[in-house]
Amino acid sequence: MTTIAVTGATGHLGRLAVLALLDRGVEPSSIVAAVRTPASAQDLADRGVQVREADYGRPETLQAALAGVDRLLLVSGNEVGRRASGHRNVIDAAKTAGVSLVAYTSILNAGDTTMKLAGEHQETEEALRASGVPFVLLRNGWYTENYTAALAPTLEHGALLGASTGEGRVAPAARQDYAEAAAVVLTGEGHEGQAYELAGDRALTLPELASVIADAAGQPVAYAPMAADEYAGVLAGAGVPAPMAEILADSDLGIDRGELVTDRDDLRRLIGRPTTPVEETIAAALPAAAA
Numbered sequence: 078m079t080t081i082a083v084t085g086a087t088g089h090l091g092r093l094a095v096l097a098l099l100d101r102g103v104e105p106s107s108i109v110a111a112v113r114t115p116a117s118a119q120d121l122a123d124r125g126v127q128v129r130e131a132d133y134g135r136p137e138t139l140q141a142a143l144a145g146v147d148r149l150l151l152v153s154g155n156e157v158g159r160r161a162s163g164h165r166n167v168i169d170a171a172k173t174a175g176v177s178l179v180a181y182t183s184i185l186n187a188g189d190t191t192m193k194l195a196g197e198h199q200e201t202e203e204a205l206r207a208s209g210v211p212f213v214l215l216r217n218g219w220y221t222e223n224y225t226a227a228l229a230p231t232l233e234h235g236a237l238l239g240a241s242t243g244e245g246r247v248a249p250a251a252r253q254d255y256a257e258a259a260a261v262v263l264t265g266e267g268h269e270g271q272a273y274e275l276a277g278d279r280a281l282t283l284p285e286l287a288s289v290i291a292d293a294a295g296q297p298v299a300y301a302p303m304a305a306d307e308y309a310g311v312l313a314g315a316g317v318p319a320p321m322a323e324i325l326a327d328s329d330l331g332i333d334r335g336e337l338v339t340d341r342d343d344l345r346r347l348i349g350r351p352t353t354p355v356e357e358t359i360a361a362a363l364p365a366a367a368a
């Protein structure tokens with residue numbers, strides 16, 4: 078039986094990927110949730126999923142975590158500046174363990190995007206190519222949840238803030254869509270060597286996104302464009318670590334360069350259905366934002 082491991086399985090995307098594997102009928106005992114803090118994955122253990130410690134920064138945990146694993150979903154880490162080295166540790170461990178397919182959650186248009194956020198993803202893709210390990214790239218676009226995470230202040234001020242001019246378009250999809258795509262790839266055949274450009278079906282400007290939020294909430298919400306450094310300052314003031322705030326503001330400039338859209342329909346094709354409409358994700362987040 079094929080054993081499938083998912084790193085970052087205590088995070089949002091990794092957990093959804095494990096659940097998507099279970100939904101696709103994968104035996105719980107054939108799934109390894111490879112996590113930094115095993116105690117946080119007790120709910121998965123209760124369902125029969127194997128939980129093993131795997132810290133990207135501690136190679137000795139990775140060797141043990143990947144023993145006997147056939148296929149691996151490497152969920153990119155969230156520690157900006159330390160991600161590429163951690164991912165390299167995972168790739169090295171996967172090679173030693175003889176993993177036959179590594180699926181890596183990269184960034185949309187990683188081949189030519191110039192967004193600062195992409196740097197560590199591009200380094201990781203390069204490390205995969207150099208490793209000789211069979212791999213597939215899941216180049217994920219923006220999560221719609223990036224916008225719902227800030228829904229409460231957006232509603233409070235009636236303003237969606239950003240550093241895009243408002244002309245550029247972004248094609249977000251729900252995390253669930255990306256997680257399902259990962260599960261399809263991990264359980265299917267013929268994906269080795271592919272680079273999937275994954276994004277939502279609809280590309281919208283941030284003023285259009287503000288209108289969607291306004292309609293859903295039944296109150297005025299307008300897009301408020303800011304200079305990138307000013308927007309980074311607002312994010313930092315709201316508690317986003319400064320390096321991440323700068324990267325997020327820079328990503329809005331990437332929206333204006335067309336780097337968070339694609340004309341490919343890889344996500345829709347992989348999951349076999351339209352991507353989740355942004356209206357749906359926003360409606361689902363409204364009760365918590367309004368509370």
Ligand SMILES: NC(=O)c1ccc[n+]([C@@H]2O[C@H](COP(=O)([O-])OP(=O)(O)OC[C@H]3O[C@@H](n4cnc5c(N)ncnc54)[C@H](OP(=O)(O)O)[C@@H]3O)[C@@H](O)[C@H]2O)c1
Binds near residue numbers: 086113114131153154
């Ligand atoms: N496409 C987008 O719009 C978008 C937006 C945000 C992030 N991302 C990227 O996509 C990834 C998954 O998204 P998400 O929403 O699931 O993020 P998340 O909830 O922050 O999950 C990140 C996961 O990575 C794990 N991790 C971080 N550093 C690690 C380390 N040194 N060793 C082992 N595990 C480590 C975390 O472990 P713990 O649970 O122990 O903290 C967590 O489980 C993010 O990490 C980031 O690279 C993409």
